[in-house]
Amino acid sequence: MGVELHKPETIDEAVRLKSEDSEAMFLAGGQTLIAMMNTELVEPPALISLDRISDLMGIERQPDGAIRIGAMTSHAELASSDQLIDAHAVVRGAAKVIAHPAIRNLGTIGGAVSHGDPNADYPAALVAADALIEVVGPTDLREIAAADFFLDYMTTELQENELLKAVILPPAANRSYGHYEKFSRVEGDYATASVAVTLSLDGASKVDRIRIAVGASGPTPIRVPAAEQRLLDSDMGAAALTEAAEQISAACDPLDDVRGSSAYRRLLIPRLIAKAVTITKSMAEA
Ligand SMILES: Cc1cc2nc3c(=O)[nH]c(=O)nc-3n(C[C@H](O)[C@H](O)[C@H](O)COP(=O)(O)OP(=O)(O)OC[C@H]3O[C@@H](n4cnc5c(N)ncnc54)[C@H](O)[C@@H]3O)c2cc1C
Structure with a gap:
């Protein structure tokens, strides 16, 4: 049986199509979804392609310094963005x-974040960046x-x-740094x-705020605010x-898989x- 392909041009239309057919799936860069279809892990009757929706594209700096990243922004665009500076550079580093390159050119932040794979690179970076995920459904944003x-x-x-609409990075503080x-x-x-x-850093060049998020080390990104404090x-x-690294590590629950045993991790x-904290501190001290 064939797969129906919808090509909406607005977010409202995409959300409406999805609410009319709950088994239909959004298609972003297809880098994960098409592989899952090829191996019959998923067999959607219809795909709702997002690539004609201009409101889902691009990276925009807001007047308050927040960065709004449309769901259909590719990893390549994020990796080369000169908007992602200061603490926001952690997201550029992950991208x-x-x-x-082929996957970075097609894959999107919206697809990667929606997929929810804890071994992927954005989840930990977005937690460290205090990012907000904007999602829209038939009635709510x-x-x-x-x-x-x-x-x-x-x-x-x-x-x-729901459709993932954008990722929002809150304004980065003056003298803030990010590393992945x-x-x-x-x-x-x-x-x-x-x-x-x-x-x-505060006015006296002392670190006054830190976020450390660990990826690929449990079912979700791991952050331990008490260790940061x-x-x-x-x-x-x-x-x-x-001491802090040991405390955070104790909260991790890494898998045994082809990429490393749990003991090794x-x-x-x-x-x-x-290493990551030392590099970030040295950026601040430079
Ligand atoms: C060989 C290979 C190596 C990879 N290596 C890495 C790696 O090192 N690090 C890493 O982080 N990732 C890696 N990936 C994953 C890659 O980043 C994918 O691009 C990403 O997971 C999916 O993005 P996509 O835009 O292709 O989404 P798609 O494949 O189109 O969609 C993925 C899922 O998200 C849903 N979806 C897509 N967009 C939205 C939206 N806006 N709202 C709601 N749901 C949506 C789809 O319905 C689907 O369920 C790899 C992939 C491959 C094939």
């Missing part, structure tokens, strides 16, 4: 290391904090009849583990950093956290 959006493996807050550190077996592979860090209360020296994660 840069997704897969390889909702903004969900990235930290609350990812619920479990391939499970997000996005409801069946990915460890993978080879370039282009999914992460064995990854760490996203954002931090900012202890780090802020410390001299942020090597011993304090090791437990050794890797604290080292990767220390």
